[in-house]
Amino acid sequence: MTAGGRALVDQLLADPPGVHAMSVAQDAEVGVWATERDCYLLLAEFVGNGARTLETGSGISTVLFAALGAMHTCITPAQVEADRIEKYCEAHEIPTVLVTFKIGCSDEILPGLSRAAPYDVVLIDGNHGFPTPTLDWYYGASLLGPDGLLVIDDVSLPAVAHLCSFVDRDPRFASHTRTAKWAAYRRVGDGDLRQDWYDQPFYGPPLTITDLPGRALRKVRRTLTAQGARR
Numbered sequence: 001m002t003a004g005g006r007a008l009v010d011q012l013l014a015d016p017p018g019v020h021a022m023s024v025a026q027d028a029e030v031g032v033w034a035t036e037r038d039c040y041l042l043l044a045e046f047v048g049n050g051a052r053t054l055e056t057g058s059g060i061s062t063v064l065f066a067a068l069g070a071m072h073t074c075i076t077p078a079q080v081e082a083d084r085i086e087k088y089c090e091a092h093e094i095p096t097v098l099v100t101f102k103i104g105c106s107d108e109i110l111p112g113l114s115r116a117a118p119y120d121v122v123l124i125d126g127n128h129g130f131p132t133p134t135l136d137w138y139y140g141a142s143l144l145g146p147d148g149l150l151v152i153d154d155v156s157l158p159a160v161a162h163l164c165s166f167v168d169r170d171p172r173f174a175s176h177t178r179t180a181k182w183a184a185y186r187r188v189g190d191g192d193l194r195q196d197w198y199d200q201p202f203y204g205p206p207l208t209i210t211d212l213p214g215r216a217l218r219k220v221r222r223t224l225t226a227q228g229a230r231r
C-alpha cells in the first residue's frame, strides 16, 4: 500500500461523494452507503493505473477506482448515481474517461459483458437480496483473470453469507481477507464458473442447528477410532 493510496482513501472518506438516496422518502437525504476503510485500502493496493476493474453498485468505490486510474466498469440501475459521481469527480478533478457506467440491473448486464480481456478486480456490492449476490459472483467473478481479486461486501446479510459459505469452500478461490463486513478472495485459475454437482464434492447441505449434536458425535467417534488405531 503506497502512502498515496492511503491518502487518497482518507481524502475520499473525509469528503465523500453524495450518491445514494438514504431512504425511500421523496425528499430523501442524499448520502453514501460505504464499506470499511480497510476494504478501500485493499482496493487501492491492488488497483494500479490501467487495471481492469468491475463493480456492481456505485459509490465511494467508483470514485476510488476512477482516481486510481482503473479502466473501470460500474453497473448500477440508477442513472442519477452515475450523474452524481460524474459531477463529484469533475469538481474534484478526478478523470472519468476510463469509467464506463452500465445503467441497469447486474443480473441483466453482467451476462452480456465481453469476455475478451479478463478483469483484475471485481467488487460485488449491488443488490443484496437472494440470489443477486450469487448471480453477480457467477457472472462477475467468471470474468476475473488468474490471481484476480474478488471483493464481496456486506457478508453478514443472508444472501451474501450464503454466497460466502460456498466461495469459502470453493478451491477456485483462495481466501485473502475476511472481516465481519467484507471478504476478499484471489481467483485460482480462470474461466466460467459453471459446474455440475459432482464437480463440487466440497459442497454439502447447509448446516442447521439440529445437525450440530450429530456432527459433534461423529467427530468424537472418528477421533477415538483414530486414537485406537494408533495404539
Ligand SMILES: C[S@@+](CC[C@H](N)C(=O)[O-])C[C@H]1O[C@@H](n2cnc3c(N)ncnc32)[C@H](O)[C@@H]1O
Binding pocket: 020, 032, 033, 034, 035, 056, 057, 058, 059, 060, 061, 062, 075, 076, 077, 078, 081, 104, 105, 106, 107, 125, 126, 127, 128, 132
Ligand atoms: C451499498 S451501495 C454500494 C456502495 C459502494 N460500493 C461504495 O463503496 O460506496 C449499493 C449499490 O447497489 C446498487 N444496486 C441496487 N440494485 C442493483 C442491481 N440490481 N444491480 C446493480 N446495482 C444495484 C445501488 O443503486 C447502490 O449503488
